[in-house]
Amino acid sequence: MANEDLGKLKIDKGALARSGGRRRPRFWIVAAVAVVVLLILFVSGVLSPAVTVETGTVTQVYPSQAYTLLNASGYVAAQRKAAVAAKVTGRLDWLGVEEGSRVKQGEILARLENLDAAAARDQAAATVKTSRASLDQAKAELTDATLAFEREKQLLKEGIVAKAEYDSAEARYRRAKAAVTGANASIAASEAALRGAEVNLEYSFIRAPFDAVVLTKNADIGDIVTPIGAAANAKAAVVTIADLGSLQVEADVSESNLETVKVGQPCEIQLDALPEVRFKGRVHMVVPTADRSKATVLVKVRFEKLDPRILPEMSAKVAFLGRPVAPGEEKPKTAVNPAAVVERGGRKVLFLVKGGRVAEVPVSVGAKIGEMLEITAGAKPGDKIAIKPLDKLKDGTKIKTAEK
Numbered sequence: 492m493a494n495e496d497l498g499k500l501k502i503d504k505g506a507l508a509r510s511g512g513r514r515r516p517r518f519w520i521v522a523a524v525a526v527v528v529l530l531i532l533f534v535s536g537v538l539s540p541a542v543t544v545e546t547g548t549v550t551q552v553y554p555s556q557a558y559t560l561l562n563a564s565g566y567v568a569a570q571r572k573a574a575v576a577a578k579v580t581g582r583l584d585w586l587g588v589e590e591g592s593r594v595k596q597g598e599i600l601a602r603l604e605n606l607d608a609a610a611a612r613d614q615a616a617a618t619v620k621t622s623r624a625s626l627d628q629a630k631a632e633l634t635d636a637t638l639a640f641e642r643e644k645q646l647l648k649e650g651i652v653a654k655a656e657y658d659s660a661e662a663r664y665r666r667a668k669a670a671v672t673g674a675n676a677s678i679a680a681s682e683a684a685l686r687g688a689e690v691n692l693e694y695s696f697i698r699a700p701f702d703a704v705v706l707t708k709n710a711d712i713g714d715i716v717t718p719i720g721a722a723a724n725a726k727a728a729v730v731t732i733a734d735l736g737s738l739q740v741e742a743d744v745s746e747s748n749l750e751t752v753k754v755g756q757p758c759e760i761q762l763d764a765l766p767e768v769r770f771k772g773r774v775h776m777v778v779p780t781a782d783r784s785k786a787t788v789l790v791k792v793r794f795e796k797l798d799p800r801i802l803p804e805m806s807a808k809v810a811f812l813g814r815p816v817a818p819g820e821e822k823p824k825t826a827v828n829p830a831a832v833v834e835r836g837g838r839k840v841l842f843l844v845k846g847g848r849v850a851e852v853p854v855s856v857g858a859k860i861g862e863m864l865e866i867t868a869g870a871k872p873g874d875k876i877a878i879k880p881l882d883k884l885k886d887g888t889k890i891k892t893a894e895k
Contacts (some may be wrong), residue, residue: 541889542880546844547831549866549874551823553769555759556861558813560751563790565742567762567805569733570791571701574709576728577603579694580717583710588730590708594699601729603716605695612692615685622681626674629667636660636667703732706803733803738794739775742809743787752777757815758792763806771795771816772809825872826863832856833881841870842877842884849877851886 581603588600643660646652710716710726719727740760744752758772771794778789792809794801832839832854839856842849854869870876877884884890 541847541891542883544844544849544877544884544890544892545879546892547828547876547878549825549827549841549870549872549876550863551872552826552860552863553759553823554820554860555769555810555812555816556863557859559759559810559861560813561744561748561811563742563744563809563811565740565790565792565807565809567738567801567803567807568741569735569803570737570739571703571734572706572732572803573700573703574728574731575600575697575700576718577601577694577697577716578718579603579691580715581605581695583712583714583716583726583729586708586710586712586729588705588708590705592705594703594705594732596699596701598699599696600699600705601697601710603695603697605692608688608692608695612685612688615681615688618681619678619685622674622678626671626678629670629674633664633667633671636664640664697729699732701734702736703734705730706733707731735801735803736797738797738801738803740772740792740794740807740809742790742792742807743782743785744790746781746786746788749777749788752790752811757812759810759812759816760792760794761808761810762801763808764802765798765800768798769821770798770801774811824857824860825866825870826860827866827870827876828878829859829862829864831876831878831881832864841866841874842881842888843870844875844877844890847889847891849884849886849888849890851884 583601584604585602586600588594594600640660640663643652643657647654647657708730709728710730714726716726716729752774754774754777756774758774760770760772762768762770772792773795774790775793776791778791781788790809827841831841833842834840835851838853840851841854843852852869855867857865857867859865877890
């Protein structure tokens with residue numbers, strides 16, 4: 492039975508041949524489609540290797556950079572500044588300002604305890620009144636003595652009175668006259684004492700020496716204030732003030748570059764706190780001494796127009812210009828590295844970096860600004876762009892950034 496079953500097993504070679512013939516065309520169709528898809532993916536860049544590129548950024552530059560002779564850094568400094576202190580030692584009783592307060596010349600900033608000085612002033616004022624009253628009394632006595640003396644003189648001529656009575660009247664007159672002189676001197680002395688008492692009282696008031704802004708508050712109510720600050724826990728200065736109208740930039744210029752700086756030279760000032768603004772300035776002074784440790788010379792640059800946002804001690808950068816900034820050159824312009832611009836199809840283009848690919852963007856270019864090229868249309872500041880190798884790039888090319 493087993494042999495009979497095995498004998499029935501046969502392979503139909505014709506059927507196998509017919510089956511293979513049907514599958515072969517189907518295989519070639521699939522292979523052709525796969526090749527076409529691979530070609531499309533390669534041409535589109537999906538399967539092409541990423542191009543390693545150097546990138547840059549579209550920036551904003553100022554036209555003045557094209558005629559900048561020298562750049563230097565420094566700080567804004569008030570040319571008129573004072574640490575305001577008391578002239579006498581005392582306890583701070585009142586403080587009327589704080590940081591940022593604007594004060595006028597002569598305005599009272601603070602007051603020391605002054606009850607004793609006020610009492611001394613009042614006593615001196617009372618002494619002046621007493622002296623004046625004594626003068627009035629002396630003048631009245633002088634008037635009476637003068638009349639009596641003149642009368643005795645006339646009676647003596649007529650032989651009515653004795654010489655002794657005349658002499659007594661004359662002595663009284665002289666005493667009254669001397670008393671008036673003494674009363675006048677007493678008034679002068681008491682008035683001088685009053686002025687001294689008023690000065691001592693005024694020392695308890697701390698006033699602004701000029702129009703200014705309070706920068707720091709160095710003492711508070713209850714602190715002991717002394718002119719020299721030698722006592723333990725005593726404060727020498729009550730407040731520090733500065734005249735913001737005297738603000739200038741003090742920049743260090745290398746000795747080797749000093750010949751490019753001249754008094755009156757136009758400048759542009761940029762503050763780190765206000766990077767979007769360029770302030771016009773001029774060289775005010777080249778300080779006639781050098782810093783041997785840094786081999787620099789201090790140059791003071793004044794602002795042509797002060798801005799309330801400018802504060803002392805702000806860090807600043809100064810561009811010393813070859814000529815003044817012309818009208819229309821105040822605003823920044825969009826610019827790129829000239830190497831990033833290439834001509835394709837008769838037009839100027841940039842390759843913007845977007846993700847892992849580049850996009851070909853047509854742009855309009857202007858004049859060169861220093862080492863940069865102005866872009867008038869097609870790109871905006873902050874855009875990331877490819878710089879090289881541009882000959883290997885086209886719209887949609889896959890890229891990777893060169894590692895530095």
